[in-house]
Amino acid sequence: MAREWWRGAAIYQIYPRSFADSNGDGIGDLPGITAHLDYVASLGVTGIWLSPFFTSPMKDFGYDVADYCDVDPIFGTLADFDALVTEAHRRELRVIIDQVYSHTSDLHAWFAESRASRDNAKADWYVWADAKADGSPPNNWQSVFGGPAWTWDARRQQYYMHNFLTSQPQLNVHNPAVRDALLAVARFWLDRGVDGFRVDAINFAMHDPELRDNPPAPASNGVRTRPFDYQQHIHNQSHPDIPVFLERLRALTDDYGAFTVAEVGGANAEAEMKAFTAGDDRLNTAYGFNFLYADALTPALVREAIEAWPDKPGLGWPSWAFENHDAPRAVSRWTTPEHAGLFARMKMLLLASLRGNIFLYYGEELGLTQVEIGFEDLKDPEAIANWPLTLGRDGARTPMPWCGDSANLGFSIAKPWLPLGKDHADKAVKLQAADDQSLLAFTRRALALRNHSDALLLGEMRVLVADDTLLVFERATAENRMICAFNLGAEPVRWRSDQTGRWQILIETGDVGPEELGGYAAYVAELVA
Structure with a gap:
């Protein structure tokens, strides 16, 4: 396709x-x-x-x-x-x-220029904000890596925002x-x-x-x-x-x-x-x-x-x-x-x-x-x-x-x-x-x-079984149908496909039987015309 x-x-x-x-x-x-x-x-x-x-x-x-x-x-x-x-x-x-x-990093040239003053060409390239009246950060935002998402910068007498490390100032992508x-x-x-x-x-x-x-x-x-x-x-x-x-x-x-x-x-x-x-x-x-x-x-x-x-x-x-x-x-x-x-x-x-x-x-x-x-x-x-x-x-x-x-x-x-x-x-x-x-x-x-199967690359996916450990789904295009069966548990599970037609297993792993999948067993089968 x-x-x-x-x-x-x-x-x-x-x-x-x-x-x-x-x-x-x-x-x-x-x-x-x-x-x-x-x-x-x-x-x-x-x-x-x-x-x-x-x-x-x-x-x-x-x-x-x-x-x-x-x-x-x-x-x-x-x-x-x-x-x-x-x-x-x-x-x-x-x-x-x-x-x-x-x-960016706080060592990026953009940030060096931005932090130098409030009126330079890149002054608004990062997220800056004034302190509250008591000197605390502008709001309650927290960084992913711990602590407030704001760090004080004495050069601008403002806080800059960082969602991650203090050395990762936030770009102002609104600009x-x-x-x-x-x-x-x-x-x-x-x-x-x-x-x-x-x-x-x-x-x-x-x-x-x-x-x-x-x-x-x-x-x-x-x-x-x-x-x-x-x-x-x-x-x-x-x-x-x-x-x-x-x-x-x-x-x-x-x-x-x-x-x-x-x-x-x-x-x-x-x-x-x-x-x-x-x-x-x-x-x-x-x-x-x-x-x-x-x-x-x-x-x-x-x-x-x-x-x-x-x-x-x-x-x-x-x-x-x-x-x-x-x-x-x-x-x-x-x-x-x-x-x-x-x-x-x-x-x-x-x-x-x-x-x-x-x-x-x-x-x-x-x-x-x-x-x-x-x-x-x-x-x-x-x-x-x-x-x-x-x-x-x-x-x-x-x-x-x-x-x-x-x-x-x-x-x-x-x-x-x-x-x-x-x-x-x-x-x-x-x-x-x-x-x-x-x-x-x-x-x-x-x-x-996968590379040689239109069904696996592009086909629709329809889940047929999803119980405690058994997962079975169909991948299909108009010309090609595949059944993909997986035992996600360590113990064998009973499984027999009720799909009509003749199916050929193309790849398998573990103990794959006609009516049982062993622990962590799986296969992909194709409908043969």
Whole structure:
């Protein structure tokens, strides 16, 4: 079927610091990624998403951008980036990069000028406000990483807003000049050949200009580790003018045939995702958080997520991920070590069978587990600030294991920036590449099936069964029908399809019988004419 290149795509997320180190400083870099593009292409993915590699003081590891249009020296140079894009395209891999439009680093030249006075050319490029009469912050807004969302600046005798770290001042995206500057940044990278953008925390891009207080959040039985969790975030983010800016971004990316995916988190994420992707003039898709922080993978969770995005005119196209750089590794969240092997295969087949775009996080194809990081080795500012109640992000950002019998698992000749996983040597690429029964080999087969099936790439999805552990759904186009069956539990379940016709199993994992699915077993079958 004819389709846009991005619709139904499988995108491989690379965290540059942790993928491959080419210069022996213990930190991954762009040339290291380029050197491993053959491996990435062998997976069968459509493209790669690179987490930030821009000039940055790295207080939030690149999401605090000091120069939107340059590469931080720890990752290489603009020439290295250009070489990466060239080599990726030579392998028919698309390149997607992050764009951080809600804030910059406090070391960005824009902020240096903005804080210098109240009447300079960039005075209103960030969110500034006077103190209350008693000197306290303008309102009660709280930052994600803890403490007030306001920091006093003596130069301007005002507070500046920051939804995240104090070193990440909030851009005033209400300002037309700021919007123009951000679109110029996008054009800079499009002109260098990138194929799309993952737009970071876009629901934080605009605030309530009246600076009204946020109301308190409803009572909760859960542990609240941050003041941020005590509020409903209706004024510090999610302004209704955000889609207007996104329409301009979409018009620009359409000129280049590029792709846009929004990152939208929070309590009202689904409604915002639909608003940001509605029709044909906003973003192409939005990145769902349904699975990233879920404590368990259940049929009900899958059903609820998928049925929220039916194939209807005007409704956006979804994107799904089970893992990323902000969430704990799924095999550590969703199963126990003794079941991890079977579970990881079932999980991979499920991801490959979903309607929408899918994102694989580096090492997910190897079954990497969450690494326990001691306090002395933590780098994540949120984990350090809220130790030990907040599970840090570092444990999902550890180095890629390339070769189990090499120093530092083949990632670097130097001590890596984060500790290696103690069980990751047995999951290394070299070992799994030599085993046609490995998770790596299974991932390649699952993605190959998806890539060659109109039903899996574009077809409708209809859930047939979603009980305690059994999940069965149909993927179908007018010409092709598939049944996808998954046992999300460790115990066998009875299952016999009542679908008429002759069905051929195309891929399976675990114990698949005519009337039973073993623990964590799954299959995809096609209706044979």
